[in-house]
Amino acid sequence: MKSCFRTVxxxxxxxxxxxxxxxxxxxxxxxxxxxxxxxxxxxEWIEIQNTGSTDISLLKWKLFEASTNHSLxxxxxxxxxxxxxxxxxxxxxxxxxADNPSYSGTVFSSNFSxxxxxxxxxxxxxxxxxxxxxYASSAGGTGDGNSLHVVSNAWQASAPTPGTETAQLxxxxxxxxxxxxxATSTDMEADAQTSAPHQxxxxxxxxxxxKPQIFVSALVPQKAVAxxxxxxxxxxxxxxKEPLPNARYVWSFGDGGVAExxxxxHTYHYPATYTVLVDASSGEWSALDKRExxxxxxxxxxxxxxxxxxxxxxxxxxxxxxVDLSEWMLLAGSGSFRFPRGTVIGAKKTIPFPAAITGxxxxxxxTVLLYPNGNxxxxxxxxxxxxxxxxxxxxxxxxxxxxxxSDVEPQKPTFVSETVKAEVEKKIPKSNEDVTSGQAxxxxxxxxxxxxxxxxxxNGMMPWLGGVALxxxxxxxGYMMALRPKRExxxxxxxxxxxxxxxxxx
Numbered sequence: 001m002k003s004c005f006r007t008v009x010x011x012x013x014x015x016x017x018x019x020x021x022x023x024x025x026x027x028x029x030x031x032x033x034x035x036x037x038x039x040x041x042x043x044e045w046i047e048i049q050n051t052g053s054t055d056i057s058l059l060k061w062k063l064f065e066a067s068t069n070h071s072l073x074x075x076x077x078x079x080x081x082x083x084x085x086x087x088x089x090x091x092x093x094x095x096x097x098a099d100n101p102s103y104s105g106t107v108f109s110s111n112f113s114x115x116x117x118x119x120x121x122x123x124x125x126x127x128x129x130x131x132x133x134x135y136a137s138s139a140g141g142t143g144d145g146n147s148l149h150v151v152s153n154a155w156q157a158s159a160p161t162p163g164t165e166t167a168q169l170x171x172x173x174x175x176x177x178x179x180x181x182x183a184t185s186t187d188m189e190a191d192a193q194t195s196a197p198h199q200x201x202x203x204x205x206x207x208x209x210x211k212p213q214i215f216v217s218a219l220v221p222q223k224a225v226a227x228x229x230x231x232x233x234x235x236x237x238x239x240x241k242e243p244l245p246n247a248r249y250v251w252s253f254g255d256g257g258v259a260e261x262x263x264x265x266h267t268y269h270y271p272a273t274y275t276v277l278v279d280a281s282s283g284e285w286s287a288l289d290k291r292e293x294x295x296x297x298x299x300x301x302x303x304x305x306x307x308x309x310x311x312x313x314x315x316x317x318x319x320x321x322x323v324d325l326s327e328w329m330l331l332a333g334s335g336s337f338r339f340p341r342g343t344v345i346g347a348k349k350t351i352p353f354p355a356a357i358t359g360x361x362x363x364x365x366x367t368v369l370l371y372p373n374g375n376x377x378x379x380x381x382x383x384x385x386x387x388x389x390x391x392x393x394x395x396x397x398x399x400x401x402x403x404x405x406s407d408v409e410p411q412k413p414t415f416v417s418e419t420v421k422a423e424v425e426k427k428i429p430k431s432n433e434d435v436t437s438g439q440a441x442x443x444x445x446x447x448x449x450x451x452x453x454x455x456x457x458x459n460g461m462m463p464w465l466g467g468v469a470l471x472x473x474x475x476x477x478g479y480m481m482a483l484r485p486k487r488e489x490x491x492x493x494x495x496x497x498x499x500x501x502x503x504x505x506x
Contacts, residue, residue: 026051027061027123029133030086033147033160034114036099042092043099044114047162048123048131050081057081063089063110064122064129070110077106086163096162105163116142116279117288118213136213138285213287214238216249216280220291223321225298228328228371229265236280236287247282254293267373268295296321302369302380303350305332305362312352313362313380315369317345327372332360 031047062069075093087106090096118136140157147160219233236247251259254274277290299319326341337358367380
C-alpha cells in the first residue's frame, strides 16, 4: 500500500515538473508575410514569438511547410529567444533586411515558399509539432503590402511590424457561419483540420482554421506557338461547389503580361515554358490555380500550290509538335479563308487545302498564311524554274575554194553542198592529157577527202574510214602516174592551168 502511494506521489511530482517544462517551450506564429507587391521571390517571412516563461534556443527547430521540414540557420542576432521575445524566419534574409532596414532583431534563414492562397505551417522540435498555424488569402494581404497578424485570436491584414507587438486593430468583420477565421492554440495531439479550436495545457502556438473555401481551375493548353494568340479560360466554384458567375479573374502569363477576365487571349513572342496563374475572387474569398504552357517556334511553310478551281494550297509543319490552325487565315489573290476550330497539322505532316473548300484560286504571287490577328506567318516562295537546254542551230558552212590536201584541217570537218560538188566535178579533167599527172592527183585527192569528210558527218565513222582508204588508193595511183615521162606542155595547157588557179564561187 505504501509503495502504491509512493508511486502515485512520484508521478504527480514528476507531472508537476513536466507541465511547466512543456509550457516554457511554447512558440507561436504571430505574423505572416506571404504575398508581397511585385515579385515576392525570396521576400516572404514569418514572425514567431516565445510565449513561454524561459529562454528557448531555436537552432534545432524546424519549419514544416509544403510537406517539407526546413532547417533554421541563424543569420543575425541570438539563436536563443527570451521569454516574450520575437524572431524572424526569412526565405532570403538579405532581401528581408533590404525590405525592412530598421529591423535589428534575430533573423533565421530557411528555404521555403509560401502559397499565395493559403496553407498550414508548423514549428517542430525533434520531429514533434510544437505549434501550428493555417492562413488563407481571404483574410487579406494579397499583394497590397499588408501582412497577416494574430489579433484577438483571428488573422487580420495590416501593415507589417516584424519583431514588435502588433498594434491593436479594429475587431474583425462578422464572419459567415460556415467560415471559421480564428487563431487559437493547437493541441499537439489534436487533428489540425478540426473545425473548432480548443485549448490544451501543453500548447503554446496559434492556429488558423479555415474550412470552407472556393476553387478555381485554369484551362490552359499544354502547347502553343510563338506569335499566335492563345486562348485561356477559367472556372470557379463557391464554398458549396456552386458556380460563381460574378467571380473576378486576374491572369498572369509568366512573361510579364497580365489580363483580367474569365476568358482572355495572350500572345507569346518567344519560345519557352511559361507558368500561367489565375486568381479568382468572390467577395471575401479567393483561390489560385497555375498551369504550365510550352511555346514553340512555328515551323510552317507553304510547300506548293496549284492554281485554278481544282487546285490547292499545301502547308507543311516541319516542327516536332502539332500546330493548331484554328482561326488562322489563308490569303490568295483577293480572297481569304479562315480555318475552322479544330484544324490541326501534326508534327512533320503536310496537308493540301483544296480550292473546292477554301474557295481560293491560289496564285504564286499572293498566297500567304496569317495568324488569327492578321500578322503574316509565311508566304509562298515560288521555286526557281529550271531553264530548258538551248539548241543552237549551226548553219551549213559554204566552201569557197578547193584547197590542197595539206591546207585542210581534219579536226574541223565541214559539210559539202551539192552545188559545190557539181563545181568540183567540173574542175576534174576529162583526160590525163588536160593536166599534168601531179595536178590530177591533187584534185582527186581533194575530192576524195571532201567526200570522206561529208560522209563522216552524215553517216558516222565507217564512211569516213572508207573515204580515207579511197584517198590512199588515189594517192598511190597518182604517185605511179607521176613516174611516167612528162610530155611537153603546150600553150593551151598553160592557159588551162592558169584558169584552174581561180576560185570557184557558188
